[in-house]
Amino acid sequence: MAGQSDSHLLSFSAPEVEFLAEDELVEIIPNLRMDALNMICGDFGPFFPQIATKVPLWLAVALKKRGKCSFRPPEWMSVERLTQVLEAERESPREFQPLPFHYVEISKLLIDNGHEDIPDIYMVRSLIEDIRDVRFHKVETGLETISGRTHAVKLKNLSAMEVNIVRPFMVRALQAFYKLDSPEMIQQPEATVNRRPRVIDRGPRVSLQIRPFSLYYVSMLLSDYCHFNFISI
Amino acid sequence: MDSITPSGGRRSEDSATRGEVTDVDLLKRAWCNEKAAPEILHFEAALVQRAKEQIQLLEETVEEFTADRSDDLLVSLYQMDLDRSLFLLRSYLRIRIQKIEKYMLHISKTSLWDRLSEQEQRFAKKCIDIMEKHLEQSVLSRLPYGYQSMLKQSISSEEDDMVPEPQLDTFVFCKTKNDVGAFQLDDTGEEIVDLVADDLYVLRYNSIKGLVEAGRVDLV
Numbered sequence: 545m546a547g548q549s550d551s552h553l554l555s556f557s558a559p560e561v562e563f564l565a566e567d568e569l570v571e572i573i574p575n576l577r578m579d580a581l582n583m584i585c586g587d588f589g590p591f592f593p594q595i596a597t598k599v600p601l602w603l604a605v606a607l608k609k610r611g612k613c614s615f616r617p618p619e620w621m622s623v624e625r626l627t628q629v630l631e632a633e634r635e636s637p638r639e640f641q642p643l644p645f646h647y648v649e650i651s652k653l654l655i656d657n658g659h660e661d662i663p664d665i666y667m668v669r670s671l672i673e674d675i676r677d678v679r680f681h682k683v684e685t686g687l688e689t690i691s692g693r694t695h696a697v698k699l700k701n702l703s704a705m706e707v708n709i710v711r712p713f714m715v716r717a718l719q720a721f722y723k724l725d726s727p728e729m730i731q732q733p734e735a736t737v738n739r740r741p742r743v744i745d746r747g748p749r750v751s752l753q754i755r756p757f758s759l760y761y762v763s764m765l766l767s768d769y770c771h772f773n774f775i776s777i
Numbered sequence: 778m779d780s781i782t783p784s785g786g787r788r789s790e791d792s793a794t795r796g797e798v799t800d801v802d803l804l805k806r807a808w809c810n811e812k813a814a815p816e817i818l819h820f821e822a823a824l825v826q827r828a829k830e831q832i833q834l835l836e837e838t839v840e841e842f843t844a845d846r847s848d849d850l851l852v853s854l855y856q857m858d859l860d861r862s863l864f865l866l867r868s869y870l871r872i873r874i875q876k877i878e879k880y881m882l883h884i885s886k887t888s889l890w891d892r893l894s895e896q897e898q899r900f901a902k903k904c905i906d907i908m909e910k911h912l913e914q915s916v917l918s919r920l921p922y923g924y925q926s927m928l929k930q931s932i933s934s935e936e937d938d939m940v941p942e943p944q945l946d947t948f949v950f951c952k953t954k955n956d957v958g959a960f961q962l963d964d965t966g967e968e969i970v971d972l973v974a975d976d977l978y979v980l981r982y983n984s985i986k987g988l989v990e991a992g993r994v995d996l997v
Contacts, residue, residue, distance in 0.1 A: 557813065563864070564805065578851070583858040584831045585801040606857055610850060695968045697979040699950075707950050707977070707997060714979060718948040723979070 561708050565649035566602035572617040573605065601653055608657050615654055615661040620644065623664045626671040633678045638686075640679055640701035648676065648705040679703075683710050689718055690724035800827050801862060806995055808869045812987065813950065813996035815982055816943040817876045817884060819867075820894040829907045830939050835859050877901050880939045881908070882928065951994045952977050960988075 566584065569761055580589040581603075588599045599607075609614040619625065620643060630643045644650060652673050655665060662668055670683050683706060690697070697718070699707070806910060807821045842852045849967060859885035877893065881901050884890055893901060909927055916927045924930075928937040962984040972978065979997070988994045 584835055585858060586860045588801050693964055697971045699977045715948045763788050
């Protein structure tokens with residue numbers, strides 16, 4: 545009940561995650577001469593035609609839209625590298641391959657805006673989609689192993705968008721398990737009846753007598769059922 | 778514009794190791810942390826002040842450029858930079874206001890009060906006054922004696938049990954900046970996690986609160 549009330553505060557929207565990704569640096573090849581830009585988010589340039597330089601993704605997209613530059617896709621966005629990553633993702637069912645934290649957003653923005661700059665664009669796009677699918681499937685199977693004994697989860701190399709998608713479910717699942725597993729819940733029911741539950745956000749204050757009993761049994765069942773933990777720890 | 782050296786005490790050390798860190802980066806961190814943390818964090822007064830000054834400076838520059846009829850491209854690029862910084866600043870302030878509105882009574886009664894800026898404290902005070910008046914007029918005055926408090930369920934409650942509090946034992950996603958080493962998650966010492974640099978973890982906010990405040994982990 546309380547987890548729900550917090551959810552709108554605690555979550556990022558997809559555009560917000562994209563906003564964060566737009567500050568990642570990418571390489572562009574300008575086709576104009578322009579002095580250095582001294583911006584709040586840093587200094588970039590000067591720009592010379594045909595000489596590659598690094599700028600934040602949003603600036604790259606803005607220049608590209610005006611026809612002032614072409615992208616130089618990052619190394620990890622080549623067919624060769626992505627094929628390797630995909631294979632490795634398929635081979636190791638419990639690990640995620642290292643990719644940039646914002647790989648989903650960066651690749652999407654580059655592909656949407658720079659058709660002609662990315663070699664084998666259709667191949668690259670479908671490889672990235674496959675990688676996303678494989679990785680997300682792993683996240684989903686990983687979720688099954690969360691149990692009452694999961695006090696911490698390590699998600700090495702999980703990317704920002706993947707975090708954002710799985711966050712609401714994962715946080716509430718862990719929270720529910722944590723609550724059920726806490727000693728307050730598992731202690732003898734008679735003692736629990738007298739305890740007033742901590743009031744969070746005007747939650748329902750009914751059925752105080754029944755809840756401790758049922759939760760007690762549920763938590764027993766669950767901790768018997770799943771006793772292996774998610775990805776190391 | 779000069780290059781910016783962040784003067785925020787504890788943050789300056791990691792800016793040195795990571796090379797160039799602009800105020801936008803710092804503001805972004807503050808925004809993410811604030812957004813992901815269940816309770817309100819310390820107001821980044823110096824950082825907000827610096828961001829405001831830079832935004833104002835850039836606004837003036839953009840105006841000058843527009844008046845000069847200089848390159849449209851340049852103006853539009855600077856304008857985008859300005860819009861992004863403004864969005865970040867507004868969003869940071871807004872998320873704090875949302876938290877204040879939600880937990881104003883709790884904040885006003887605890888040491889969290891000191892984490893607010895002066896303006897936020899004024900806002901919170903007014904907000905509480907208005908809420909009190911509203912509840913009083915619409916509901917509380919019509920309830921029987923003993924049930925008229927905004928803070929307590931009934932007069933027999935020993936403590937204020939109707940004040941919404943942030944839930945600190947919720948789980949958060951966090952990224953470590955550098956090695957923290959073996960870290961104890963609870964008081965009993967049963968749960969120990971080895972926090973390695975630049976890894977992603979899902980941990981209970983309560984247990985890593987100190988690390989967040991010290992700037993050793995970032996919430997994502």
